[in-house]
Amino acid sequence: MENRVNECRTRLGWSQQRLADQLGVSRQTIISIERGRFDPSLPLAFRLARIFETTLEELFLPDGNP
Amino acid sequence: MARQQTRTRWGQAKFGSGRIPAVLIAMPGGLLLGAAGGWLAVGTGLAGSSPLLGFAVFTACLAMPAMALMYVLVVDRSTVEGAVDRPEESVEGKWYDKAASGSFTDLVLGLGVLAAVAAFVPADLAADLKLVLPAILAVCFASFGIRYLLLRLRG
Numbered sequence: 241m242e243n244r245v246n247e248c249r250t251r252l253g254w255s256q257q258r259l260a261d262q263l264g265v266s267r268q269t270i271i272s273i274e275r276g277r278f279d280p281s282l283p284l285a286f287r288l289a290r291i292f293e294t295t296l297e298e299l300f301l302p303d304g305n306p
Numbered sequence: 307m308a309r310q311q312t313r314t315r316w317g318q319a320k321f322g323s324g325r326i327p328a329v330l331i332a333m334p335g336g337l338l339l340g341a342a343g344g345w346l347a348v349g350t351g352l353a354g355s356s357p358l359l360g361f362a363v364f365t366a367c368l369a370m371p372a373m374a375l376m377y378v379l380v381v382d383r384s385t386v387e388g389a390v391d392r393p394e395e396s397v398e399g400k401w402y403d404k405a406a407s408g409s410f411t412d413l414v415l416g417l418g419v420l421a422a423v424a425a426f427v428p429a430d431l432a433a434d435l436k437l438v439l440p441a442i443l444a445v446c447f448a449s450f451g452i453r454y455l456l457l458r459l460r461g
Binding site for chain 2: 260263264265266268269271272273275277278280281283284
């Protein structure tokens with residue numbers, strides 16, 4: 241699944257480690273999410289959306305639907 | 307207000323109403339368990355003709371895994387430096403699950419094939435369980451380890 245996590249994180253000026261610490265997950269998890277290789281669980285996706293003050297629909301895009 | 311949790315490299319364990327370094331429980335506890343194994347080996351005659359040497363060898367071999375087991379049982383992971391708060395939501399958790407399910411499939415397939423082959427082996431060719439079981443365990447470790455490493459390399 242495509243996502244805008246990298247874009248949102250960069251906009252905030254946060255490092256991957258800082259975002260990982262905020263979410264309580266490993267930095268590798270953030271790397272994998274940003275590369276589109278790991279789809280986060282629903283609770284984690286909601287926490288991401290809350291941190292970036294956006295919605296799930298705006299943060300995560302189904303494959304082939306930009 | 308929540309109490310600030312002190313994190314250390316090897317973590318801490320609950321002891322009474324306070325906390326102490328987990329290794330202070332794990333190391334002597336593991337050594338005791340290892341010594342109990344050594345004593346059992348001597349008592350059952352497994353230690354051979356030299357009980358003292360047998361006791362020392364069995365204790366030395368069992369102490370390290372026993373310490374590791376004790377550590378895993380007593381450590382409070384929220385006090386370990388670098389441990390994430392939600393490991394189940396981290397990508398490493400997904401790798402672990404995939405590697406574990408894959409190695410289970412390997413185990414079932416491997417044992418199935420071995421069982422079929424064993425059916426054609428003459429009855430007098432018996433395998434020593436003391437060798438077979440550790441070998442199966444080693445195969446499981448190898449299968450899991452390789453799968454986990456591959457998943458990690460793919461990111």
